[in-house]
């Protein structure tokens with residue numbers, strides 16, 4: 001689809017990768033609705049992006065909220081043909097930590113936001129998109145999910161995060177296969193290490209070691225590079241049902 005025809009919801013759109021996607025799409029004439037739990041940052045971001053953007057405070061873990069807010073977003077934008085899932089949390093911690101075994105709530109919350117949140121967004125978006133008028137090749141919409149290379153090479157302390165992202169990788173193909181009937185594509189990007197507020201929270205030694213591990217280019221990814229990949233996926237109908245690693249060839253070490 002052409003970017004100026006895109007009407008997209010973007011979860012996690014108040015910060016980092018999601019915000020970069022929103023900015024890039026708006027620059028190309030798309031309409032966007034940011035969905036995020038951070039009400040203050042979300043409202044500010046939408047205002048700064050201008051009249052083509054709006055914000056709905058949404059917890060992606062809530063089935064009711066996601067369903068209702070996607071309907072509201074579609075109504076406000078005059079339709080919905082793209083959904084980009086960028087909401088996520090790190091959920092870091094060892095299974096057997098210094099203070100004892102990881103509380104199950106930590107594991108469940110990470111799965112709840114990263115995996116269940118991605119599923120919630122996908123099903124609500126596809127449910128609306130199936131009623132769109134078919135475009136070229138019968139296309140009715142495209143959904144882009146965000147996993148992580150931790151889905152493949154989770155480090156010590158990433159059991160919950162890697163499990164959640166592995167789930168996102170795993171559901172990409174079956175959903176793409178299922179939605180073929182309605183002309184809705186599903187793609188996933190597995191980013192390496194990108195410079196976003198999520199990474200800003202890391203201890204400096206972890207940050208430096210991550211930069212040093214990227215073969216080429218030896219730096220963290222820029223959110224704009226992620227946004228351009230999302231735009232490329234939206235524009236290229238032959239991309240479907242697979243995962244693109246966007247990582248400068250980094251392969252994470254055990255720690």
Ligand SMILES: NC(=O)c1ccc[n+]([C@@H]2O[C@H](COP(=O)([O-])OP(=O)(O)OC[C@H]3O[C@@H](n4cnc5c(N)ncnc54)[C@H](O)[C@@H]3O)[C@@H](O)[C@H]2O)c1
Nearest residue numbers: 012015016017036037059060087088148191193194196198
């Ligand atoms: N930054 C990286 O290096 C990197 C690498 C691999 C994967 N990722 C993934 O990319 C995505 C975006 O990460 P980022 O670096 O931009 O992080 P970020 O922290 O800058 O942004 C994440 C956003 O998600 C929002 N969010 C958190 N929980 C939510 C919920 N329940 N409902 C709605 N919104 C919620 C936060 O408020 C925040 O605005 C995440 O899924 C993350 O796991 C990031």
